[in-house]
Amino acid sequence: xxxxxxxxxxxxxxxxxxxxxxxxxxxxxxxxxxxxxxxxxxxxxxxxxxxxxxxxxxxxxxxxxxxxxxxxxxxxxxxxxxxxxxxxxxxxxxxxxxxxxxxxxxxxxxxxxxxxxx
Amino acid sequence: xxxxxxxxxxxxxxxxxxxxxxxxxxxxxxxxxxxxxxxxxxxxxxxxxxxxxxxxxxxxxxxxxxxxxxxxxxxxxxxxxxxxxxxxxxxxxxxxxxxxxxxxxxxxxxxxxxxxxx
Numbered sequence: 365x366x367x368x369x370x371x372x373x374x375x376x377x378x379x380x381x382x383x384x385x386x387x388x389x390x391x392x393x394x395x396x397x398x399x400x401x402x403x404x405x406x407x408x409x410x411x412x413x414x415x416x417x418x419x420x421x422x423x424x425x426x427x428x429x430x431x432x433x434x435x436x437x438x439x440x441x442x443x444x445x446x447x448x449x450x451x452x453x454x455x456x457x458x459x460x461x462x463x464x465x466x467x468x469x470x471x472x473x474x475x476x477x478x479x480x481x482x
Numbered sequence: 483x484x485x486x487x488x489x490x491x492x493x494x495x496x497x498x499x500x501x502x503x504x505x506x507x508x509x510x511x512x513x514x515x516x517x518x519x520x521x522x523x524x525x526x527x528x529x530x531x532x533x534x535x536x537x538x539x540x541x542x543x544x545x546x547x548x549x550x551x552x553x554x555x556x557x558x559x560x561x562x563x564x565x566x567x568x569x570x571x572x573x574x575x576x577x578x579x580x581x582x583x584x585x586x587x588x589x590x591x592x593x594x595x596x597x598x599x600x
Contacts, residue, residue, distance in 0.1 A: 380540070381537050383537060383546075383549050385503050385546055385549070397594055397595065400595070401595045404595060404597055405597065407597075408597045408598075408599060408600060409600065413599050414598070414599055415596070415597060415598045415599065416595075416596070416597045417593050417595065417596050417597075418593070418594050418595040418596075419499050419501060419591035419592065419593055419594070420591060420592055420594045421589050421590070421591055422498070422557070422589075422590045422591065422592060423589065423590070426587075426589035427587050427589070428501075428503055428587060428589065431501050431503070431549075431591060433551060439540070469544075469545050469546060471539050471540075471541065471544035471545070471546065472539070472540045472541070473537035473538060473539055473540065473549060474537065474538055474540060475535050475536070475537055476515055476536050476537070476538045477515065477518070477519045477522060477534075477535065477536040478533070478534070478535050478536075479522055479523065479525075479526045479533060479534045479535075480526075480532070480533045481526065481531050481532055481533065482526060482527065
């Protein structure tokens, strides 16, 4: 069910996949991943966190060098966790410290098709 | 180890995550997902396929409405599977049938950070 603002009405209480697609220069990657891991460890202790994986492109030619995929017990739990002021200030600092702009594209998703090997 | 073309030299034989970030208009989603699932079922029977999930954004305002995350036993297995002419022609047809442009951003990734709840 979709509401007028485009959010599914039953979203807050069901498990959710959070995906963040990063646009970042290849020579910023190592420093960024190190700081990102520190922030992710803060998230791990929050209620509702399930797991998180940071993916790095094998080719430096790929448009999106980093993609984070995390699972949370609910959208509400994820929103509460990311509202932590310490987390927010570290995220802001990481972006300001980079020499070239880093564009995160965070959003919450539902799995609509799932296939496993027969 | 990174080679001159930006690919890691040991990539072909290790497990790999394939991620495809789609730029697609919200009103094309239902039709696209249906056709995508048919193509994904072709992939499921290929050697080296592990699993695949299509994620749909909860908000129609999100920049990337669809993100596919698949796991393969090797980059080589994934490359061989996607070279299937039937798969390639269906993929092309799906793009040509849409009223608005659909931009896929496919790439292969390694997991560089993995965290699970304590």
